[in-house]
Amino acid sequence: MVTLKDIAKKAGISTAAVSRILNYDPTLKVPESTKSKVFNEARNLGYVKKNVKRKNSYENIKVGIIQWYTIDKELTDPFYLSIRVGAENFLTKMNVQIFRIFRDENNYFNKIQNLDGIICIGKFSKEEIAEFRKTSDRIVFIDMFLPKIYVTSITMDIDNAMKDVIDYLVGLGHSRIGYLGGKEYTSDGEYYPDKRIIGFKNYCNQYNIFNEKYIIEDKFTIESGYSMLQELMKIKTKKPTAIFCANDLIAQGAMRAATEMGLKIPEDLSIIGFNNDQGTAFTNPPLTTINAPSNKIGEFGARLISIFLQEKKVHPINITVPCDLVIRESCTSPKI
Structure with a gap:
C-alpha cells in the first residue's frame, strides 16, 4: 500500500509537507510546481487517501436548555416553543447531549449541575442567574434584556x-x-x-x-x-x-x-x-x-454555546436581532 512517505521520497520533500498539500492546507507556503509534483506522484503511485473516522468532539458534552415556562404553558406559546426547538435542532446536529429543564420542576437547580453549557430561555431573577453562573460560565440568555452585560444574551431590536x-x-x-x-x-x-x-x-x-x-x-x-x-x-x-x-x-x-x-x-x-x-x-x-425570528434566535444561542465550548475564557456579549414589519391585510387608513 502506498504511503505518504513513498510520495515524499519521490517528490523530494517531507512527509508532513505531503500531508498538508494533499489536505489542501491554505497556510502552507510552497511553490505551485511542488504542489503539482506531489499530486502527480500520488496519482502515479496509485495513492488512495484514507477516510479517517474522527471522534465527534462534542459527543460527551452536556448542554441544558432551561425554559422559564411550564411545559403546558410552552405548548400554548409558539414563540418560546420555537426558540427551544431552534436550539435543540442545532445541538442535535452537533451530537450534544441535551438536557431539557422546565423551571417549575422540583429541585431543578440540582439538574443543572455538571453541565458544560446552559441556554436559558425567558426571564430569570438575579438569584437564578447567580446560581447558573456557579455551574458554568458558558451561558446564553435568550429574550432577556440586561442593563449591564455580565452574561451573554440574545435580545430582539x-x-x-x-x-x-x-x-x-x-x-x-x-x-x-x-x-x-x-x-x-x-x-x-x-x-x-x-x-x-x-x-x-x-x-x-x-x-x-x-x-x-x-x-x-x-x-x-x-x-x-x-x-x-x-x-x-x-x-x-x-x-x-x-x-x-x-x-x-x-x-x-x-x-x-x-x-x-x-x-x-x-x-x-x-x-x-x-x-x-x-x-x-x-x-x-x-x-x-x-x-x-424565534427559531433562528434559538439556533444562534446554540451556536454561541458551541463557540464557548472551544474557549478557555468566555467574554460576555449581547447580540441584538432585527425584527421586521410584515405587512398583510389587517391594517388600512381610518375612516374619516
Whole structure:
C-alpha cells in the first residue's frame, strides 16, 4: 500500500509537507510546481487517501436548555416553543447531549449541575442567574434584556420594531392608537419591564398622539386579548382606530372580540401583532405583524454555546436581532 512517505521520497520533500498539500492546507507556503509534483506522484503511485473516522468532539458534552415556562404553558406559546426547538435542532446536529429543564420542576437547580453549557430561555431573577453562573460560565440568555452585560444574551431590536409600527400606522393616517399587552415577572416577583410598551409610548409621544386611556396590560394570551379589546372599546371618549398587540396571541383574541362586536378589520379597526407566529398569515384577514425570528434566535444561542465550548475564557456579549414589519391585510387608513 502506498504511503505518504513513498510520495515524499519521490517528490523530494517531507512527509508532513505531503500531508498538508494533499489536505489542501491554505497556510502552507510552497511553490505551485511542488504542489503539482506531489499530486502527480500520488496519482502515479496509485495513492488512495484514507477516510479517517474522527471522534465527534462534542459527543460527551452536556448542554441544558432551561425554559422559564411550564411545559403546558410552552405548548400554548409558539414563540418560546420555537426558540427551544431552534436550539435543540442545532445541538442535535452537533451530537450534544441535551438536557431539557422546565423551571417549575422540583429541585431543578440540582439538574443543572455538571453541565458544560446552559441556554436559558425567558426571564430569570438575579438569584437564578447567580446560581447558573456557579455551574458554568458558558451561558446564553435568550429574550432577556440586561442593563449591564455580565452574561451573554440574545435580545430582539424591539425599539426599532416599535418605531416601524408607529411610523406605519401614522403613515396610514391613524392618530388614535391603542396598546394591548401583558406583564411578566421573574421568579422573585420582580416586574420585568417590557420594551414594547416603552417604545410604544416613546414613539407615540414623538407624534404627540399618546393617550394613556388607550393602554391596557394583562396577560400574553388569546383569552386576555379578547377581554382587553372588549374593555378598551367601552371607553366613552373617541375610540382608537388602530391597535398594537404585544404578541400574536393577543392579536388573535382581539380580532375575535372585534368581529363579535360587529367591527370590520381593517375598515373599522386596524390591528398589528408581534412575533409572526405560524398561522398568522391565515387569520381572517391575514395579520400584519412584527417578525421575531424565534427559531433562528434559538439556533444562534446554540451556536454561541458551541463557540464557548472551544474557549478557555468566555467574554460576555449581547447580540441584538432585527425584527421586521410584515405587512398583510389587517391594517388600512381610518375612516374619516
